[in-house]
Amino acid sequence: MRSIGDLATFMLSSQFQARLRIAADASAQEATTGLAKDTARHLGGSPMAVSLLDRKSELLEQHKRGIAEAGLFASAMQSVLGKIQDQTGQLGTSLSLVSQLQQPSELKTLSDAAAATMIDTVNALNSEIAGRYLFSGSGTRARPLPNGESLLAMLRSQIAGATNPGDAIAAVEAWFDAPGGPFESLAYSGSETGFAQLPIGPDQAVTLGLRADGETVRDMLKALGIAALASDASLGFGVVDQKTLLDEGRIALLQVDSSITEERAGLGLIEARIDTARLAAESDLSRIALDRMSLAGVDQFKAASEFEAAQQQLEVFYRIAARQGRVSLAEYLR
Structure with missing residues (x-):
């Protein structure tokens, strides 16, 4: 059983050990970060300025997340448009050979290629990022268009019965362009x-500012639809038509x-604005970090020296405690 004197000595030793540990941990953190562990004490009990800087930093970090999201959205749109333009450009090159072809099978191959490009284009316009659709306007939670196969089937039913190329073209244009017509009422589901x-x-x-019901997209889908349906069996057109x-x-x-x-050029300007905003936010964060350092910063060399001193004191304390423990055990066994 410990005497009161021994218990008091033990408690004092424990408190001394705890203080040394706290001092060593604080000095280690300050030596590593260059910032005071106890900001309020370092600033004489008035940490308001640092708190304001921390609040500004939190807001800027939120803005950076918004900027990153906007950049991802714009980059994805640019990528989709680039893919679409590449595919339609390749199709246009293939279609330039039409005048040299005479066989129905060759024409059908081109028409099928146009159909495949249209399907891919529609599906690309339905691209999403984290559940938000790129070409639905403000209604980003709604998929803008049905899948490519479905849209082509809807268009095919519209031109059934056309007796000449002019009627077929007029039917396709009416399907896409008529106010409140099939494209607006049946196909497009995004924000209007x-x-x-x-x-x-x-x-x-x-x-x-680009939606799947925009003029550019409609004109592109019309062009693809006209070429895709050229060899449609329901029309039964001859080679010339x-x-x-x-x-x-x-x-x-x-x-x-x-x-x-x-x-795409307009989207590129938006991407440039986003990048400028990102650089500005990063610059402000760096400035705030410097301001915070000027207020809450410490001498890292001094902190490292204090850490070494605390470590040495702890080592001495442990050696003395260990020696006292061995003496006490020997006295007890005697």
Whole structure:
């Protein structure tokens, strides 16, 4: 059983050991980070300035997350448009050979290629990032279009019964362009009024102004649809009429290519704004970190020296405690 004197000595030793450990841990942290562990004490009990800097830093980190999201969204849109433009460009090159072809099988191959490109294009326009669709305007939770096969089937039913290329082209254009028509009422499911707006700063936002029901997209899908349906069995057109539709699709694709280029250029400007906002946020965070260091910073060499001193004191304390323990055990066994 410990005497009161022994118990008091033990408690004092434990408190001394705890203080040394706390001092060593604090000095180690300060030597590593260069910042005072106890900010309030370091600033004489007035840490308000550091608290304000920390709050600004938290807000900037939130803005950085918003900027990163906007950058990801814009980059994904740019990638989709680039893929679509590459595919439609390759199709246009293939369609330029129409005038040299005479066999129905050759024309069908081109028409099938147009159908495949249209299906891929529609499916690309349905791309999403983390459950948010890229080309649905402000209604990012709604898929803008049915899948490519379904949309092509809907369009095919629209032109059934056309007796000449002019009627088929007019039917396709009416399906896409008529106000409140099939494309708007049956195909497109995104927002009809707004565009996706993503914040990139306290009072800044970027607007991604391309939707799947926009003029550029409709013109592109019309061109693809005309070429895709040229050899449709329900129409039963001959070689001359098929070539007319394929050539009409080619001309329309050439015209819409410049519109896609303009859309991508506009998107590139938005990407530049996002990048500028990101650099500004990172610059502000660096400045805040320097300001915080000037307020709460410590001499890291001094902190390292204090850590070494605390460590040495702990080692001495442990040696003395161990020696006392052995003496006490010997006395007890005697």
